[in-house]
Amino acid sequence: MDIVKSAFLFIQNELLGMEWMNDLIEKLLTDIGLDVNGRIGGSIHFFLYDAIKITALLCVLIFVISYIQSYFPPDRSRKILGRFHGAGANIVSALLGTVTPFCSCSSIPLFIGFTNAGLPIGVTFSFLISSPMVDLGSFVLLISIFGVKVAAAYVVVGLVIAVAGGILIEKLHMERYVVNTAVHSDDSDSGSRVMTVKDRLRISKEQTAETFKSVLPYIVAGVGIGAAIHNWIPESWIVSVLGSRNPFGVILATLAGTPMYADVFGTIPVAEALLDKGAQLGAVLAFMMAVTTLSLPSLIMLKKVVKTKLLVLFTAICTAGIIIVGYIFNIFHTLLL
Secondary structure, three states: OHHHHHHHHHHHHHHHOOHHHHHHHHHHHHHOOOOOOOHHHHHHHHHHHHHHHHHHHHHHHHHHHHHHHOOOOHHHHHHHHHOOOOHHHHHHHHHHHHHOOOOHHHHHHHHHHHHHOOOOHHHHHHHHHHHHHOOHHHHHHHHHHHOHHHHHHHHHHHHHHHHHHHHHHHHOOOHHHEOOOOOOOOOOHHHOOOOOHHHHHHHHHHHHHHHHHHHHHHHHHHHHHHHHHHHOOOHHHHHHHHOOOOOOHHHHHHHHHOOOOOOHHHHHHHHHHHHHOOOOHHHHHHHHHHHHHOOHHHHHHHHOOEOHHHHHHHHHHHHHHHHHHHHHHHHOHHHHO
């Protein structure tokens, strides 16, 4: 049992967390005369370590997830979802969202394709909620920073929000509020022919390069903001706004995250810095969920394919779910960390 525990800790801390790199960067900065415990040296240390770690993990994860995703082109995904009914369809749709695009804006074209294919509206919204909020990449990165308990809890509650939100929208019969559009997601011929391993590797390599280029600015911005929070903003400020003494911390974090636009890879270093400064776990994770699910650009895109009443309902369901989950995380804070 001790061997298994040691192996798990090695994977979490050294392989995913890359603590060896943290020590190496600290030594190099110290050797050139920077004080890593000071504001400037600490900021540089935080930025280099998180930027390198997230970038390295991101490239590997995107490649692996893209390879898995090559087995689920849009047409095949629609066929899979069409085989299920009721709550089971919502669960499968939410799970399918974990191996599809990394942000809400890239999920919307698939959502449109699913809707035009005649899939139940609740099923398509379960996918739309889970796709940006929960994915395999975020799970691994969360493990590297917060540990497996927090990562697993985040994924579970994200899937619960997606399934519950889709079921509620289905029960309210909101189909008439979906705009009939001729826009379809990109259905390549990959679903109509047998792809070789070489084809899948090529596609994975291309998607890795494309996704990396698109998310790199958000990683740099997120790590930069995280470094500033970690080393320049007084801990008392964070505690007063997002700490346990403020009962509205989760609500404030959710509202603060909604107007922003970033993927989960850009929000994680910000969340890490906030947590280190004394923010509540629930407030930190609520902020992450709000940024990835309710960003203003994605809502603007979604407004083009759903009417205002449905858009407001979608936003209200996600916001309420995120806030509730945030307070639940606060209750179990000591158990998860």
